[in-house]
């Protein structure tokens with residue numbers, strides 16, 4: 517009886533940690549065992565507003581797969597197309613490229629898509645992304661299948677060094 521109670525308290529503590537978002541800065545090996553195998557947890561989804569008629573917009577989120585998985589595609593009614601992009605340095609110039617093989621998600625490891633790094637790109641926006649609204653898109657994973665995401669359209673939460 518006592519042991520059972522201790523276990524329950526422990527998993528409750530783990531859940532609380534997850535619910536509160538990032539517990540400080542991650543070290544290399546943070547393994548989140550609370551996500552069920554075959555599913556992917558989506559957290560902190562947001563998109564950057566596109567003022568001035570920009571035709572492309574970036575969206576960011578944190579993905580944690582319960583078992584090894586891969587983000588293979590993105591679709592949305594908001595734009596003509598959507599892709600998973602990576603940022604890479606080429607000849608001293610930062611550029612972005614479509615991840616043709618998708619984004620690998622190792623089991624239990626949060627994978628962060630963030631400004632200056634991997635991101636979801638909505639291209640050929642039919643309407644601008646307006647601060648305060650919601651952007652909906654669907655992520656398709658190799659094993660977990662399609663997952664709908666409703667992302668807050670907002671300015672970046674912290675001032676990034678790139679800004």
Ligand SMILES: [Cu+2]
Nearest residue numbers: 601612635637
């Ligand atoms: Cu991009």
